[in-house]
Amino acid sequence: MNVNNEKSLESYRSLLLLSEITGEEPLSQRELSRRLGIAVGLVNSYLKNLVAKGYVRVKNFPSNRYAYLLTPQGLAEKSRLAYQHLSYFTSLYTVARQDYLDLFRRLEASGVREVAFCGVDEVAEVAYLSLRETGLKLVAVMDDGRAGEVFFGVPVVSLANGVREHRGPVIISSLKQRDGLTQALRGLSVTASQIFIAGVAE
Structure with missing residues (x-):
């Protein structure tokens, strides 16, 4: 972001x-x-x-x-703070929706067809809405704290399992856990060039 x-x-x-x-x-x-x-x-x-x-x-x-x-x-x-964040989430939705759409369109233009999400929260849902406006397919969703759940029809798995099964681009799809998830992926030998964060220039 x-x-x-x-x-x-x-x-x-x-x-x-x-x-x-x-x-x-x-x-x-x-x-x-x-x-x-x-x-x-x-x-x-x-x-x-x-x-x-x-x-x-x-x-x-x-x-x-x-x-x-x-x-x-x-x-x-x-x-x-609760009152303040009513307006923050309205702004977050608008900004995140566009940031993720821009990112997905760039990936699509570069020949990418499948992506994985890392992190499940309200921002991940916004990211998924943007993804549906492109031809990209969501093939894996990783989140250690939500493993076993289902995210828009895709089973949520641990980061270790997700990295083992998916070798393509990994989208950081949580704002709250962005830094921690990025570090965790790097610790699992995912290269910086595979990790994408919406709103952050490559």
Whole structure:
């Protein structure tokens, strides 16, 4: 996606984090990382920021476990961010739809016929709508957290299985997990020239 969306992505992640910590259950940063699809270090950084702003307080449990609780200011901030992101998602849909369509048309023009998606979320659905406007075929969908599900008729598999079965272009189809998925693919020996990100110049 375009660099202009980075700030919106940051506040969106803050909204997701605030939404996850509304309960009183003790949650590890690793668990929050898994739920949100972002690195543990990033979760730690966001939490420190939210605590410093007075939006979140930390409650200790036995066995070195913690609960992150919303303060009244945190509840207000969550509502503000939710409202802000109504307009963000309208913008995201428009921009992502065009970015993916441009990418798919470029790939089609270069002779590509089949692609794989990596990452399943609301952005992947937008990408799929754009794909249907071209002659490209979606032959594989990878997402470690959603393996076993079905995405528009295509079974979702783990990254390792997807990379083993598909040797063609891999489209990063998640904005939230973009960097982590790119690193994971590189760790599975997928070359940079095989990985495509909409809105990012090649």
